[in-house]
Amino acid sequence: MRPEEAIGSETVEAREARAPFRFPREMVVGLLALAVAWEIVSWFVPPFIVPGWGRIFKSLLGLPLDFVLVTLARVVGALVVSFVLGLGLAVAMYASTPVERYARPLVRLLMAVPVVCWILFAVLWFKWVEFRIAFVLVVVCAPVFLVDALDAMKGVSKDLRDMLRSFRPTRVQLFTKLVLPATVPAILTSWKINLSLAIRVVTIAELVGAVTGIGYGLVVAQELFSVSEVFAWTLILVVILFLAEAVLTRVEERILRWRA
Amino acid sequence: MKGAGAIDVAGLRKVFRHTGGGEAVVAIERLDFTIRQGDMVAIVGQTGCGKSTFLNILIGLERPTEGRVAIGGRTPYGDFDHFRGTLAAVFQQDRLLPWRTALDNVRLPLELLGRAPDEQARRARAWLDRLGLARFERAYPHELSGGMRQRVALARAFVIEPALLLADEAFGHLDEVTSAALRTTFIDLARTEGHTAILVTHQLEEAIDMGGRILVFGRPGALLADIDLHSWPRTSVAGLRGDIQRMLQSNAPLKEPPA
Structure with missing residues (x-):
């Protein structure tokens, strides 16, 4: 048994997330193998089912790439709003038990509604397209921020809380010196979850009524029966997601360097 | 006028009731005693004698069911x-904040008191230095050994120069050598700084090392003996140990006090 296998229950991903950067050889080999297999399949299958890489890259060059920026701006904007709302409500629910008792079922209700329903509500309720998209993203992402932050706040170790209380902090000090910093790891994790959630949801939200953005680009590609364009957009989305996750992981490493 | 570190315990009783009904647990049956300003007191007792509960009441984290505890009249x-x-406490585990460096952990109580940042840093550094940790002020707790972490916790308690210093089984979880060294440090510092110090322990050596008074707690939470090491009629440590052990085993005061 190799020594690193002895670590036990920890997943490979969890271990790699904390390891110093090294070239991800296995990942690159795996992806290259997939790409090669894809190319080979494309030789035997008509291009409107599996287009070859040549076609995909040609489509890639022809795409309106400003759509990428538009979609990214929507995601980032909605995430910032969701974060402020989610954390603000989490603090209110943490500070007051009655608020928590009333608000928790409502939050659960929000989380139980499928994304498609939110999109339909957005279309029925709001006229302005940007607001529709923002509404759907916020209503999906804010509860994730809220629940993760609140659970982390409530999970702060009693030992540490007692230690701090023995020094007689004010309520604000107890929160800023202990509860909030103890919640940072959970907040970073919920950013990661929400980023991939938002990138997947935004494209669906953009299908309805938007005339810009990657979702709209996908609709156009589908209407033109341009399979290689659909694949090109998909490729862009996947790359964005991977890059965003890599950036967040680095940020996490910097902020959480106090962790063993 | 009573000093800020003088403690009065009168008719103290603590019962824990579970919120969902069920049987109530008596943690402290009844305690009455006083501790003078500047006293060095060890509290010994077996598990379940209410010594940690007593300490939590003293820190202010728990309220008595009956009776009262007053420090300097309050x-x-x-x-x-x-x-x-x-008031400052050292706990069983170091309870350092893992996201703060050693220096920032020691600064914490001064931050809470609203001291100026340069004063915080100066005093925290001075205490880390006194505890032999000057080189480690930028280390995070996970980078330090158990003994070093507990030293940081000691520095964090001493840095505010408290009138009352409490330690709850603070050295028992470390290896014997480290634990003895830390105990000596704690006792020396408490004595030179003139604090009232209370050390809760289940180890008789620790209690005897404190060199002041030993309160022997029986189960549940009752005083079996209040031993002043200067006036207790035993001359040998072995004799004293035997006396305390007999009381703890029988959970009763000595029938015939040593002559």
């Missing part, structure tokens, strides 16, 4: 905020 649970900056 109750630590009632006048909670009055004890800002006068």
